[in-house]
Amino acid sequence: MKFLKSLIKFLIVFFALTIAILYITDTDYLIKAVRTIYLKGHSTAYLEDYKEFDNQPIEAGSAQPWPNHTNYNSVEATEKLQKVNKDWGTIAYVIIKNDSIWFESYYDGFDENSRSNSFSMAKSYVSALLGKAIMQGHIKNLDQPVCDFLPEFCEDKASKMTVGDLSSMASGTNWDEAYYSPLSITTRAYFDDDLAKVINGLEVVDEPGQRFKYASGDTQMLAMVIEKATGKKMYDYLEESFWKPLGSENATLWQVDSESHDLVKAYCCIASNAKDFARMGKLYKDYGQWDGEQLLDSTFIATSIKPRFPDSPEYGYGWWLDRQGDKDFFMMRGHLGQYVIVEPNDNIIIVRLGHHKSPDEGVGAFTKDISVYIEEAYKMLENN
Numbered sequence: 001m002k003f004l005k006s007l008i009k010f011l012i013v014f015f016a017l018t019i020a021i022l023y024i025t026d027t028d029y030l031i032k033a034v035r036t037i038y039l040k041g042h043s044t045a046y047l048e049d050y051k052e053f054d055n056q057p058i059e060a061g062s063a064q065p066w067p068n069h070t071n072y073n074s075v076e077a078t079e080k081l082q083k084v085n086k087d088w089g090t091i092a093y094v095i096i097k098n099d100s101i102w103f104e105s106y107y108d109g110f111d112e113n114s115r116s117n118s119f120s121m122a123k124s125y126v127s128a129l130l131g132k133a134i135m136q137g138h139i140k141n142l143d144q145p146v147c148d149f150l151p152e153f154c155e156d157k158a159s160k161m162t163v164g165d166l167s168s169m170a171s172g173t174n175w176d177e178a179y180y181s182p183l184s185i186t187t188r189a190y191f192d193d194d195l196a197k198v199i200n201g202l203e204v205v206d207e208p209g210q211r212f213k214y215a216s217g218d219t220q221m222l223a224m225v226i227e228k229a230t231g232k233k234m235y236d237y238l239e240e241s242f243w244k245p246l247g248s249e250n251a252t253l254w255q256v257d258s259e260s261h262d263l264v265k266a267y268c269c270i271a272s273n274a275k276d277f278a279r280m281g282k283l284y285k286d287y288g289q290w291d292g293e294q295l296l297d298s299t300f301i302a303t304s305i306k307p308r309f310p311d312s313p314e315y316g317y318g319w320w321l322d323r324q325g326d327k328d329f330f331m332m333r334g335h336l337g338q339y340v341i342v343e344p345n346d347n348i349i350i351v352r353l354g355h356h357k358s359p360d361e362g363v364g365a366f367t368k369d370i371s372v373y374i375e376e377a378y379k380m381l382e383n384n
Contacts, residue, residue, distance in 0.1 A: 064247025127318020
């Protein structure tokens with residue numbers, strides 16, 4: 001009994017000291033990381049983790065349901081697609097042909113209305129909101145300095161950084177994109193309750209606008225610029241600019257760092273479903289036209305879906321670019337394999353949401369699963 005009391009006393013002192021050290025070293029965000037992710041058996045963010053964080057609602061307006069294609073679900077998923085969907089934990093796989101649902105299937109207890117985390121697909125939304133802010137005159141153009149909005153970035157190399165550099169991932173900051181390290185700035189940004197403080201602490205160490213380097217911090221900084229330029233919260237701006245006008249069928253959520261600071265996690269974390277995510281793909285496919293209205297400037301979109309840097313053909317402004325065979329795709333991509341893949345010439349949109357990517361995953365690299373989802377979709381379409 002005496003030993004047990006001593007053990008309990010030791011554990012109490014140990015945990016108290018650990019927590020004190022975390023606060024002293026400014027790593028107390030790890031407490032939230034342990035509570036929301038690690039103690040639940042995950043080593044990184046997961047599809048339904050939005051339930052563990054503060055969120056702001058984004059309301060839907062007049063719903064415009066996708067019509068079903070005349071050949072709706074007339075072809076079964078290929079044997080290979082069925083296997084990878086099982087192996088990689090797919091929860092939604094949708095093929096949209098000529099703006100109609102040609103095929104859809106849902107797994108693991110999810111359905112067409114189930115919410116899941118967009119992860120970095122949110123970056124494409126933020127870039128679209130940059131385009132909207134330029135279209136409305138809140139921001140001059142892609143070349144406007146970040147310094148005009150964020151005084152923390154007005155010295156030395158930082159003064160040369162533009163809003164276009166942020167959208168194209170060319171800020172030159174010292175951001176480290178490391179998802180699985182608990183001490184990385186990426187992890188801190190995910191769990192810290194003051195995101196602005198994290199971003200304002202970044203340093204511009206390389207000349208901005210010279211090369212592509214995938215950095216979630218660029219998108220977060222861009223959101224801070226947009227809020228400053230428009231005077232609107234990002235979740236409100238998304239609702240009025242796109243979520244309602246695009247006829248989304250479901251209200252959605254966008255994670256914020258905390259109730260008190262109320263800054264969206266702009267580089268990630270819109271909780272929605274496959275068919276509502278697909279709407280942004282259609283908007284870009286149609287160069288900003290939706291239901292007869294020009295929601296986004298066509299020139300901005302044309303610029304966004306072309307590479308900015310010749311030596312980085314995989315990225316434009318907020319969108320990934322991939323050529324497979326004789327086909328050119330642009331796509332929204334998210335951690336763990338969230339995709340909205342668009343082939344405008346064929347008028348095809350492929351959406352895949354799920355728990356895992358193929359095991360060859362890497363930061364800023366196309367994984368094999370993308371090719372599989374595209375190839376099997378086209379095999380299914382050819383079999384119709």
